[in-house]
Amino acid sequence: MKITYIHHSSFVVELKNCILLFDYFQGNLPEFNNDKKLYVFSSHSHHDHFNKNIFKLKRIHPDVTYILSNDINATESKNIRLIDANEKLVIDNLEIETLQSSDLGVAFIVKIENKTIYHAGDLNWWHWEGENSPEENTYAENLFKNSIDKIKGINIDVAFLPLDSRQGNQYYLGFDYFMRNTNTKIAFPMHFWSNHSLVKTFKASNHALNYKDKILEINHNNEEFQL
Template sequence: MKALIYHLYHSGVFLEIDDIVLIFDYYHDISVPGREGLEAGVVDTTYLKGKRVYVFVTHRHSDHYNPLIFDWQKRVKDIKYILSNDIKIKSRGHNMIFMEKYQERIIDDIKVRTYGTTDQGLSYFLEVKDLNIYHAGDLNWWKWPDFSIEKQLQEERDFKNEVARIMDEVIDIAFIPVDPRLGENYYLAGKYFAQSLEPELLVPIHFGDNYQITDKFAAIMADTAVDSAVLAGRGSKIVFTKEN
């Protein structure tokens, strides 16, 4: 089984698995100069035609959610939206599915389980064909340098408690925050998650324009059994293959 992955921007990712397209936390729709489409970090709806498209939003923060995603349904026939229930929409369409944390839904032939985060909204675990995919949203070990020791310890407990809920899942591809704003603590969530759940592939997210941090993180991950993707910039492409 093969998945084609594009890192679009920040926490936005695009996956293509046979006739299925999964899009998570897309918000930045201005392309890289001189490039177009997915390789520029932008979703072009012409690419979605003939696909079964599932658009996931983990929460309403502006760096994870842009209402422009609903314009896609004007041009794409087979599209569904799976949304955190903190997102407010005036008119809910029949193709919009709102979820709370710790729920399970079967959407067509995709199994979706939701978990919590250490900020707002949801994280998603998906069983798609023969692949298991996890997108963390804002689940992170938020060890901010200016927090008190007590607050830092609470953030650690909150993160590890949430990861403990996911421990029974077998994950092929995980999208986990590697946030440079945390300073020297940027890698804590990613490495702990990798060591605890051992996904086949970990793809860093939630780092804005700082793509260099993915190379730095991969070096830290070298002593683990997990492959960590190094991303050169918006539209970076990864081909993931799972042996049957």
């Protein structure tokens, strides 16, 4: 498996027979192998997770299928599939399951080629000190935990999880809860914009002590990882 970090929350996962692109909105995409089927996922319509330019990929790639959260303004067709939260969908050899986001849209669980891949989208323990009321923060926490508890204990090969410095001292909450409640082999932080140092800070903290070796550090856009 080759994984390329594009920017923010966007990753390319290249497997033996197919390529998965998650939450692209900007950045340089690698050259895709045209012999492999391309699946493009968008977890929701926020500008930092979706860009309609993804539809231009069908001009240069012979076989593209789009799997989009149904809050995105798109018309379902042969190559565009819309999906709601807490749904299951089988496309070709992909088994796709979604969870309800604690913000907007869905998180994806994708099973393909004997691998299980999780992309959180904006499903996270969002805690905004001083911006949200205690009641709003508790509501967001419960939404997040209710979704993650549905997959509690499952085996995940690769997970892409938010780690957002804008949350201040609460930046690690969602990442930590996920890692403690799933059997995840490898975790990639995301949603940190260009604050790459946050990953190192988190790995060195006591919060990540029990699973720090599972966290891969991202240092720059378009960094590649061979797993």
